[in-house]
Amino acid sequence: MGLEVGWYLRFARTDRVEALVSLRAAAQVRHEEHTFPDWNFEVEELEDHARAVMTRKQPVYDKEP
Numbered sequence: 001m002g003l004e005v006g007w008y009l010r011f012a013r014t015d016r017v018e019a020l021v022s023l024r025a026a027a028q029v030r031h032e033e034h035t036f037p038d039w040n041f042e043v044e045e046l047e048d049h050a051r052a053v054m055t056r057k058q059p060v061y062d063k064e065p
Contacts, residue, residue, distance in 0.1 A: 014062070
């Protein structure tokens with residue numbers, strides 16, 4: 001899953017990416033934070049899965065005019 005998150009962040013045409021991942025994959029998603037320092041990572045562990053929200057520190061697409 002970590003590699004897939006990396007691809008989503010590299011080619012994202014949005015400033016926010018949200019993913020639901022297994023609890024086992026949450027650590028891999030957190031690891032991507034070291035590879036993508038221009039994104040903020042929030043990972044919330046729930047009962048049987050984790051919700052990961054990645055947001056650009058400097059918006060590119062969702063800027064207000």
